[in-house]
Amino acid sequence: MTRKQRRLTIIGGSLFVLAVAAALVLNAMRDSIVFFSTPKMVAEKHIQPGKRFRLGGLVQPGSLVRGDNLIVRFEVGDGSAALPVSYQGILPDLFREGQGVVAEGALDASGVFKADTVLAKHDENYMPKDVADALKKQGLWKEEYGGPSKGGNTAARAVQGEQGAVR
Amino acid sequence: MIAESGHYALVLAFGLALIQSTVPILGARWRDFSLMNVARSTAVAQLIFVAASFAALIALHVSSDFSVINVVENSHSMKPLIYKITGVWGNHEGSMLLWVSILALFGGLVAIFGNNLPISLRAHALAVQAWIASAFYLFILMTSNPFLRIANPPIEGQDLNPVLQDIGLAVHPPMLYLGYVGFSISFSFAIAALLEGRIDAAWARWVRPWTLVAWIFLTLGIAMGSYWAYYELGWGGWWFWDPVENASLMPWLAGTALLHSLVVMEKRNALKVWTILLSILAFSLSLLGTFLVRSGVLTSVHAFANDPRRGVFILLILCVFIGGSLSLYILRASSLKQGGLFAPISREGALVLNNLLLTTACATVFVGTLYPLALEVMTGEKISVGAPFFNLTFGPLFVPLLVAVPFGPLLAWKRGDLLGAAQRLIAAGIAALFVMAVVWAWTRGGSTFAPIAIGLALFVIVGAVIDIAERIGLFRLPAGLALRRARGLPRSAWGTMFAHAGVGIALIGIVCETSWNSENIRTMRPGDVTNIAGYGLKLENLTPHQGSNYREMAANFSVLVDGRVIATMSPSKRNFTTRSGASTTEAALLSRGASQLYISLGDIAADGSIAVRIYHKPLVLLIWLGPVFMAFGGILSLSDRRLRVGAPKPAKSMRGLQAAE
Numbered sequence A: 001m002t003r004k005q006r007r008l009t010i011i012g013g014s015l016f017v018l019a020v021a022a023a024l025v026l027n028a029m030r031d032s033i034v035f036f037s038t039p040k041m042v043a044e045k046h047i048q049p050g051k052r053f054r055l056g057g058l059v060q061p062g063s064l065v066r067g068d069n070l071i072v073r074f075e076v077g078d079g080s081a082a083l084p085v086s087y088q089g090i091l092p093d094l095f096r097e098g099q100g101v102v103a104e105g106a107l108d109a110s111g112v113f114k115a116d117t118v119l120a121k122h123d124e125n126y127m128p129k130d131v132a133d134a135l136k137k138q139g140l141w142k143e144e145y146g147g148p149s150k151g152g153n154t155a156a157r158a159v160q161g162e163q164g165a166v167r
Numbered sequence B: 001m002i003a004e005s006g007h008y009a010l011v012l013a014f015g016l017a018l019i020q021s022t023v024p025i026l027g028a029r030w031r032d033f034s035l036m037n038v039a040r041s042t043a044v045a046q047l048i049f050v051a052a053s054f055a056a057l058i059a060l061h062v063s064s065d066f067s068v069i070n071v072v073e074n075s076h077s078m079k080p081l082i083y084k085i086t087g088v089w090g091n092h093e094g095s096m097l098l099w100v101s102i103l104a105l106f107g108g109l110v111a112i113f114g115n116n117l118p119i120s121l122r123a124h125a126l127a128v129q130a131w132i133a134s135a136f137y138l139f140i141l142m143t144s145n146p147f148l149r150i151a152n153p154p155i156e157g158q159d160l161n162p163v164l165q166d167i168g169l170a171v172h173p174p175m176l177y178l179g180y181v182g183f184s185i186s187f188s189f190a191i192a193a194l195l196e197g198r199i200d201a202a203w204a205r206w207v208r209p210w211t212l213v214a215w216i217f218l219t220l221g222i223a224m225g226s227y228w229a230y231y232e233l234g235w236g237g238w239w240f241w242d243p244v245e246n247a248s249l250m251p252w253l254a255g256t257a258l259l260h261s262l263v264v265m266e267k268r269n270a271l272k273v274w275t276i277l278l279s280i281l282a283f284s285l286s287l288l289g290t291f292l293v294r295s296g297v298l299t300s301v302h303a304f305a306n307d308p309r310r311g312v313f314i315l316l317i318l319c320v321f322i323g324g325s326l327s328l329y330i331l332r333a334s335s336l337k338q339g340g341l342f343a344p345i346s347r348e349g350a351l352v353l354n355n356l357l358l359t360t361a362c363a364t365v366f367v368g369t370l371y372p373l374a375l376e377v378m379t380g381e382k383i384s385v386g387a388p389f390f391n392l393t394f395g396p397l398f399v400p401l402l403v404a405v406p407f408g409p410l411l412a413w414k415r416g417d418l419l420g421a422a423q424r425l426i427a428a429g430i431a432a433l434f435v436m437a438v439v440w441a442w443t444r445g446g447s448t449f450a451p452i453a454i455g456l457a458l459f460v461i462v463g464a465v466i467d468i469a470e471r472i473g474l475f476r477l478p479a480g481l482a483l484r485r486a487r488g489l490p491r492s493a494w495g496t497m498f499a500h501a502g503v504g505i506a507l508i509g510i511v512c513e514t515s516w517n518s519e520n521i522r523t524m525r526p527g528d529v530t531n532i533a534g535y536g537l538k539l540e541n542l543t544p545h546q547g548s549n550y551r552e553m554a555a556n557f558s559v560l561v562d563g564r565v566i567a568t569m570s571p572s573k574r575n576f577t578t579r580s581g582a583s584t585t586e587a588a589l590l591s592r593g594a595s596q597l598y599i600s601l602g603d604i605a606a607d608g609s610i611a612v613r614i615y616h617k618p619l620v621l622l623i624w625l626g627p628v629f630m631a632f633g634g635i636l637s638l639s640d641r642r643l644r645v646g647a648p649k650p651a652k653s654m655r656g657l658q659a660a661e
Helices: A003-031 A039-045 A129-137 A154-166 B002-030 B033-062 B069-074 B081-089 B092-113 B119-143 B167-196 B201-232 B243-268 B272-295 B308-335 B347-379 B387-404 B418-424 B426-442 B449-472 B479-488 B491-516 B622-638 B651-660
Strands: A033-037 A052-059 A071-077 A082-088 A100-107 A113-118 B383-385 B518-524 B529-532 B535-546 B551-561 B564-569 B572-576 B582-586 B588-592 B595-604 B610-617
Touching (some): A039 A052, A039 A082, B002 B033, B002 B092, B002 B119, B033 B069, B033 B081, B033 B092, B033 B119, B069 B092, B081 B092, B081 B167, B092 B167, B092 B272, B167 B272, B167 B308, B201 B243, B201 B272, B243 B347, B272 B308, B272 B347, B347 B387, B387 B449, B387 B491, B418 B426, B449 B479, B449 B491, B491 B622, B518 B529, B535 B610
Parallel strands (some): A082 A113
Antiparallel strands (some): A100 A113, B518 B610, B529 B535, B535 B551, B551 B564, B572 B582, B588 B595, B595 B610
16 A cells, blocks of 8 residues: 555544544434423423423422322422422432422323432532522522521631522 | 641742743753753652642641631531541542642652653653643632631531542542543643654653553542442442543543553654644543533532632633643644554554544543533523433444454554454454353343343453463463463553453443343331342341431341341431431442342331332442453553653663564
């Protein structure tokens, strides 16, 4: 092989691999991306049953019902709308009524959101970013979501509150 | 007093870094050796001061000095000593201090062991190292000072986030940072080469051990983090394609590519410009990882630091260093002399293929990680890119890579014999096909993917062993001679074998865990028995227990095989009284060979029943054994005489060695 041919082989091979990768990425983008919605957006957009999405909002206080076989039902609301959710399994450690939650799954025919994952919050003053943004957009953001309202050392707390607000 | 001294030491380190980043460059310009040598002394002094600063922060945490905000927010007087120490880097400020300490450590090591580097190369590299350090010192001093005092010290601290109170955390971040920051050395050398406009095979020989050290730590750090998530987060997942994990995977992929291209450059003096680019990319991706984790732009389990000022500052550092280095690269790369070309079918060709696939795979991870962010910034639409995306993109790119892995070492430099390599790999191919058939028959009706992937993994492992067997003439020559040849083989050859086999081992673990994981989620009362994968699990009782800064409820299980108790397992649920009722789930693990039983607890209901989650994870330990093999291979390769850190032989004798191979 001449120098030119060698170089062309290598360049051609590289372009081929890159093209394959681009095709894979575009293909995967089409099929495997999950959108995020709040209950209000669900009502407005008329999401089809069976289409997967992420639902975010606050667990409505008093809506949590535990059934047999670890089936739990609760409502996720965003102030203007609420959506019933059902989930089978163990809820994350920090799942609480009145706190933010993100669930992934799809609507069933009766309009109940069947979640197969309920995302864990790993810190008591951590609110999922999607939820915080959506709440802020709708003017429902409360400062105490930013951090636990515990007494003492106000300087540190003020910093944390600010952090919460930007999340 | 300690806090002020620590702060002062940090400011001094910053000052030294500023000197180190300018004087040696001027020295190199004026060809003044004493000015160039300033780089060495300042690098060592900088290391001493930043180490003092870091020690001061540890002392503050250990003595629970609650007049310092950082200690108040992340410590508690009742916290066990080990977590008082590890808590130092369990928060944003402390982890950034660890970051610069490691940066200074690498700089100091180059200064101390770099005696036989050309003096101007060393001056340039250490100056570039100091640019990075200055930027990060400034970042810490301006936005994340860990030594800030508080006006009204509280009596007690707020304690460290309970999920972080774990021995895994003691090891994971320092390892990961040693990896991330270690790539700064190859970056600095690459920039130094561009500044000098000179690069040769010797450059690769100096850079390779440093890159190898960084790569070893990064490999172990990623594996450690994955194992930590597996047992601490309580749901048995070991890789989530979480942006923070991707942030560590991207530099690893680029670094792995860099290690391989450095070999080509060292042996054949080719791929120079590409190697420089990879050095820049590997460290840029490390910086990107630091940005993603530390700025809080992402929602993820690691986001314990959030402050827009910090985010903007790190973004600025990111832009300056990545933008600056790439601009310099564009300006100067063409002036570097190109090396020789080679046939596509050759060892070099195989390594180019390796680089191509690794960097492309890295690019897909990059797209998947940053696309949601970009989309949100531009359109406001929120999406999540999860495991399905990466399985569809990263997976297919790794298949040809794994097929090619065993061929690489069997091909000769310059012009290889593909047919000959294939013939030598027939045994591996047969073994792979055989195992594929057996697994397929055994799990009939299951996924077709699993047997194929296991066959592929076996092909990689057997292929790695065959390479060594061929080289020492195992079974071809008398055993004694083969043994002697095995002893004479360069350690880097053994390193290659272990690292490549490690990839196959990890793949077997990954496939077995994802394909044949069994799960049993239910509520149990004391006395109940449930079954999983041939094991019986009996819940004996629930016992409360008081820890130093938490209360826990442990559930005691007996593990039964054929009605006989073989072990007990006690998962627990901890409530941290010190941190407003935060709770964690401590999973219990029982290893049986490389497989594990995994129990974690859910809520305790009012009627005394408890929700449990039981998994049987076949061969799951191989997932982490693989990276351990890879790292061991790296260590072997590092101990190779030719590559001992800082001890490159003069070019002439190297050539002789090279010809002998």
